[in-house]
C-alpha cells in the first residue's frame with residue numbers, strides 16, 4: 342500500500358453527530374477541502390443540520406466516493422460499519438476511526454483486506470476548532486499519519502502516539518480533561534462568588550484566565566512549573582493560595598482522577 346499525498350481529494354464521514362459534524366465543518370471552514378469533496382451518511386436524517394457536504398444514502402456510497410473515510414459512530418457500531426465498508430465496490434485508501442476503545446486490530450479484522458487504518462482520539466473542543474487529537478497507526482501504515490494530521494489539524498492540535506496503549510492515558514487527559522478543568526473552573530467561580538463577585542464576573546474572569554493560562558502554556562518551552570513560579574512572589578497572594586491547595590492534596594487528587602480514568606478506559610476496551 343502506498344502513502345497518499347498529505348491533502349486528501351475527498352473525505353467521507355460515517356456518522357455526522359457531534360464529532361463527525363465538527364470534523365466536516367472544520368475541514369470546510371479551514372479551507373482544506375471544498376464542501377463538494379466531502380460526503381457523509383448518518384442513519385439519523387436530522388444529524389448535523391448545517392452539514393454542507395453531500396449527504397448520501399448508505400455507508401457503501403460514502404466509502405465508494407471517498408479517498409479517506411472517517412468512522413464517527415459509537416464504538417459498538419464500528420464492526421458493523423466496517424463490514425459494510427468491506428462490502429463496498431470501492432474501498433477508501435485510508436480509514437480513520439475515532440471510536441474510543443476500539444483497537445486497531447479489531448478495526449482491521451472487521452475491514453479485512455489491506456486498507457490502511459489510523460486511530461484518532463479528538464475531543465469535544467473539536468466543535469470549536471480547539472481539539473487535542475492523538476493519532477496512532479501500525480508500523481506499516483506510519484506513512485498515512487501525515488494525511489490524518491492534515492485532517493485533524495483542521496480542528497486543533499495533533500500529536501502522534503508511539504504505542505496504541507497510550508490512547509488510554511491520552512483519553513483520560515485530553516478527552517476527560519475538559520470535565521476535570523470545568524470542575525476546577527466551577528470551584529474557582531463559586532469561590533469568587535463567595536468572596537463577593539457577581540456570578541457573571543466570576544464566569545468571565547475564569548474563562549479568560551483559563552484561556553490565558555492555556556496560551557502561556559502553549560508557548561515554545563513553556564512549563565506549568567515556570568508559569569506557576571512567575572506568578573508566585575515571596576509571601577504573596579498566589580503562594581498563599583497554592584499552600585491551601587496543597588493542604589487539600591490538589592495535585593494528588595488530579596493525578597488520582599487521571600489514573601482512575603485511564604484504568605476505566607482500559608477496562609471498557611477489554612469488556613467490549
Ligand SMILES: NC(=O)c1ccc[n+]([C@@H]2O[C@H](COP(=O)([O-])OP(=O)(O)OC[C@H]3O[C@@H](n4cnc5c(N)ncnc54)[C@H](OP(=O)(O)O)[C@@H]3O)[C@@H](O)[C@H]2O)c1
Nearest residue numbers: 356358359360383384385388413414415416440441463465
Ligand atoms: N463526543 C466526544 O467528545 C468524542 C471524543 C472522542 C471520540 N469520540 C468518538 O466519536 C464517535 C462518535 O461520537 P459522537 O459524540 O459524535 O456520537 P453521536 O453524536 O451519537 O454521533 C454518531 C452518529 O452516528 C449515527 N449512526 C449510528 N449508526 C450509524 C450507521 N450505521 N451509519 C451511519 N451513522 C450512524 C448516529 O445516529 P443515531 O443517533 O440515530 O444512532 C449519530 O447521529 C464515538 O465512537 C466516540 O467514541 C467522541
